[in-house]
Amino acid sequence: MTRRNETRRPVTPQDRGRFGGFDVLDEVDRWDEVTKREVLGRLAPGTTHKFFTSTEAHVAVALLDLLLAQDREPRIPVLPLIDVRLADGETDGWHYDDMPEDGDAWRQTLAHLDADAMAAHGCGFAELTAEQQAPLVQAVYDAEQWHGLPAKHVWSLWTRYSCTAFYSHPWAWNEIGFGGPAYPRGYKNLRIDGREGWEVPDQAPDDPVPFADRVEQAHDNHADLVGRAPDQR
Amino acid sequence: MTESVRQRNASAWLIPNDGTRTNHRLRADMHRYDDDDEVDIVVVGAGAGGSVLTQRLARAGWRVVTLDAGPFWDPDTDWVSDERGSHSLYWTEPRQIGGETPVPLGSNNSGRGVGGSMVHYAGYTPRFHPSDFHTRTADGVGADWPISYDELRPYYELIEAELPVAGQNWPWGDPHTYPQHAHPTGGNGSIFLRGAHAAGIEARVGPVAISNGRFGNRPHCIYRGFCLQGCKVNAKASPLITHIPDALAHGAEVRSGCMVSRVLVDDRTGRATGVTYLRDGVERRQRARMVAVAGYSIETPRLLLLSATKRFPAGLGNDHDQLGRYLMVQGAPQTAGRFDEEIRMYKAPPPEVSSEQFYETDPTKPYKRGWSIQTVSPLPITWAEHVVAQGHWGAVLREYMRDYVHWATLGALCEFLPRPENRVTLADEVDRHGLPVAHFAYSMCDNDKQLMTAAQKSMERILSAAGASEMMTIQRFAHLVGGARMAAKPEEGVVDANHRVFGIPNLYLTDGSVLPTQGAANPALTIMSLAARAADRLVAGARSGPEMATVD
Numbered sequence A: 001m002t003r004r005n006e007t008r009r010p011v012t013p014q015d016r017g018r019f020g021g022f023d024v025l026d027e028v029d030r031w032d033e034v035t036k037r038e039v040l041g042r043l044a045p046g047t048t049h050k051f052f053t054s055t056e057a058h059v060a061v062a063l064l065d066l067l068l069a070q071d072r073e074p075r076i077p078v079l080p081l082i083d084v085r086l087a088d089g090e091t092d093g094w095h096y097d098d099m100p101e102d103g104d105a106w107r108q109t110l111a112h113l114d115a116d117a118m119a120a121h122g123c124g125f126a127e128l129t130a131e132q133q134a135p136l137v138q139a140v141y142d143a144e145q146w147h148g149l150p151a152k153h154v155w156s157l158w159t160r161y162s163c164t165a166f167y168s169h170p171w172a173w174n175e176i177g178f179g180g181p182a183y184p185r186g187y188k189n190l191r192i193d194g195r196e197g198w199e200v201p202d203q204a205p206d207d208p209v210p211f212a213d214r215v216e217q218a219h220d221n222h223a224d225l226v227g228r229a230p231d232q233r
Numbered sequence B: 001m002t003e004s005v006r007q008r009n010a011s012a013w014l015i016p017n018d019g020t021r022t023n024h025r026l027r028a029d030m031h032r033y034d035d036d037d038e039v040d041i042v043v044v045g046a047g048a049g050g051s052v053l054t055q056r057l058a059r060a061g062w063r064v065v066t067l068d069a070g071p072f073w074d075p076d077t078d079w080v081s082d083e084r085g086s087h088s089l090y091w092t093e094p095r096q097i098g099g100e101t102p103v104p105l106g107s108n109n110s111g112r113g114v115g116g117s118m119v120h121y122a123g124y125t126p127r128f129h130p131s132d133f134h135t136r137t138a139d140g141v142g143a144d145w146p147i148s149y150d151e152l153r154p155y156y157e158l159i160e161a162e163l164p165v166a167g168q169n170w171p172w173g174d175p176h177t178y179p180q181h182a183h184p185t186g187g188n189g190s191i192f193l194r195g196a197h198a199a200g201i202e203a204r205v206g207p208v209a210i211s212n213g214r215f216g217n218r219p220h221c222i223y224r225g226f227c228l229q230g231c232k233v234n235a236k237a238s239p240l241i242t243h244i245p246d247a248l249a250h251g252a253e254v255r256s257g258c259m260v261s262r263v264l265v266d267d268r269t270g271r272a273t274g275v276t277y278l279r280d281g282v283e284r285r286q287r288a289r290m291v292a293v294a295g296y297s298i299e300t301p302r303l304l305l306l307s308a309t310k311r312f313p314a315g316l317g318n319d320h321d322q323l324g325r326y327l328m329v330q331g332a333p334q335t336a337g338r339f340d341e342e343i344r345m346y347k348a349p350p351p352e353v354s355s356e357q358f359y360e361t362d363p364t365k366p367y368k369r370g371w372s373i374q375t376v377s378p379l380p381i382t383w384a385e386h387v388v389a390q391g392h393w394g395a396v397l398r399e400y401m402r403d404y405v406h407w408a409t410l411g412a413l414c415e416f417l418p419r420p421e422n423r424v425t426l427a428d429e430v431d432r433h434g435l436p437v438a439h440f441a442y443s444m445c446d447n448d449k450q451l452m453t454a455a456q457k458s459m460e461r462i463l464s465a466a467g468a469s470e471m472m473t474i475q476r477f478a479h480l481v482g483g484a485r486m487a488a489k490p491e492e493g494v495v496d497a498n499h500r501v502f503g504i505p506n507l508y509l510t511d512g513s514v515l516p517t518q519g520a521a522n523p524a525l526t527i528m529s530l531a532a533r534a535a536d537r538l539v540a541g542a543r544s545g546p547e548m549a550t551v552d
Ligand SMILES: Cc1cc2nc3c(=O)[nH]c(=O)nc-3n(C[C@H](O)[C@H](O)[C@H](O)COP(=O)(O)OP(=O)(O)OC[C@H]3O[C@@H](n4cnc5c(N)ncnc54)[C@H](O)[C@@H]3O)c2cc1C
Pocket: B044, B045, B046, B047, B048, B049, B050, B067, B068, B069, B070, B107, B108, B109, B110, B111, B112, B113, B114, B115, B116, B117, B118, B120, B121, B122, B123, B124, B125, B126, B228, B258, B259, B260, B261, B294, B295, B296, B297, B299, B300, B303, B351, B479, B480, B510, B511, B512, B513, B522, B523, B524, B525, B527
């Protein structure tokens, strides 16, 4: 049975989202046990780091917040989800032959980022404002080589791990309207614009704001952050 | 139809019908051989090719032991209805990738455990076209197979009935029908059909190895969209439920958690004598009269390289420097379109609708061969990869992601050409067993690049015609095959038309690594059909005396 908890407001990261009232966690009772254990575990990851040193964790949190625009609470605990994974050696197995294995690659690139901050501003990456951090991160995206590593493979490492952690979290599903686990329940209304009884249409309180305008706005904000004119993107 | 399937492969009827997914009794009662028993054949890998071979030979009365490095899965307890939580399905032992266009592995490539990569494959099961078997003669590119489409056709028909495959009547290649009707389409499939129709492109629903209706004790698909995470329902076919149960019922032993480290060859006779394998860190050895390797296009060449001896210093089947070469991936660009309507592509199986209109060489174009188009329907984590690939991060990434329910996604499969330099070799790095890991180098040729561009345009045409307001494309690869190809002579490949390794009379390869070309079709049905044919050959050969059918 689905019970909607009328008093609890669905959590979305930074309270951003377009599916007002949609809480994928309302459906938990209809998930199979194994999936339930797996997904709910993400809501309460440990707070101590097993893989990253505290210096590395400091830099990593700042980097991850920036990559995922987690600029205020509530935040999805991305770092612990990555830390656990690296501590358990749960990598994808493969690595580019011009990159170290993933765990080492994380350590090295966090150190390089901190060094870039030191060189540019005389203090560590985590101590900088977001406006100071963002251009350093954008510079990695724009580079060919970065501290002797192929920059696009560094970018791939950072974004792969951060997006995997973020979009595995039920709060992110609330934000994007994704139905989450679906066994043994399945779906009945498959057609275009079809919704299950418990799904919520895409609609924000300040609509109508067409998608193109919202993206335009996001681009402008992002351009401000990385310190360049929007048309340079 | 189902009656005759049951008579020759009772797998679907050997699964429980009480809502659980695994026949534990059958597994507990499995025949167990001793390492010192000289069995008739040891099969390495219980995936697409290995499982079909196991089932066929067990039915023919052979004493078969099949070893798989991964677990003997139980969908109830081992699999989740979740993208991130499905990591254990992938082959994540270390591998290195390089070349000009390295091919990322992990989730998008091979699997592990009984059922192989088909546990988390999407479920498309198209046939190859007849032209795929002679592209060298017809188009001057690729290679000619030592067998023709006609030799494989009866096996396609058998396997299609055993999986079973659902789809509309198929107009392309060798036109054919499917044993089951097509499934209803979800948002993504409906967009494809609408756009294709408006653009004047032919599209069809299917072909998918997802039972439309009950099949034996396998239930109907519940349209939950997690096919690439392993089907907890048992609706989507994988050898774990389509061939292994019947193999066990006929006396085969499937030993999981056994990583084969070497194929043993007696240098004096030049014959295979069995394999060594690691189980719980301990090295063991299984003796066998014959060995078949079916470990996927990377692990198969790697194992043959690891098995080098004094007599075969460059590895088994590598006397002519052919091993590991001509490995192929399909170019798999995915183009997504934005619609005002809600598509919610996470509902319904990702494999829904296909078009093979662009499959064959178009003489008016500068490139040879072609591509197919299919629905793909990425879940959120994979969808984030699409958005990130556009260079978005931070607030822009989040804004695009928030729009997830409005996007529909198509994927192309471009027939990349086989090239000798695309190859598996052994790297300096070693795995946790101390065995050198595979290095996989990949670079594209001009024809490949032209196909990618043309395929993207064709998908944009469909999505625009369907009414997309914005589009984004990500360049990807899919489906590794080749690496130990079938050829008419040893100078051109690793195995002969009967899958026997050149130079070693009782060593066979029966997985995707033997494919000389790949067409623009997903490979699993072809790999299974080839394995079924190889089994018939082995059985026929045995009847006429040891290796009579395949003397040098
Ligand atoms: C995400 C994804 C989607 C796909 N979608 C489709 C699709 O829609 N349609 C399609 O046709 N194909 C699809 N494929 C491809 C298809 O699954 C593979 O081509 C096919 O399963 C390969 O068959 P195989 O027999 O070569 O190897 P596999 O099926 O991978 O089997 C190899 C087995 O060997 C075992 N093994 C390897 N090395 C050793 C060793 N040394 N010792 C013991 N065991 C070993 C592995 O554990 C594995 O179980 C997809 C693949 C992926 C990853």
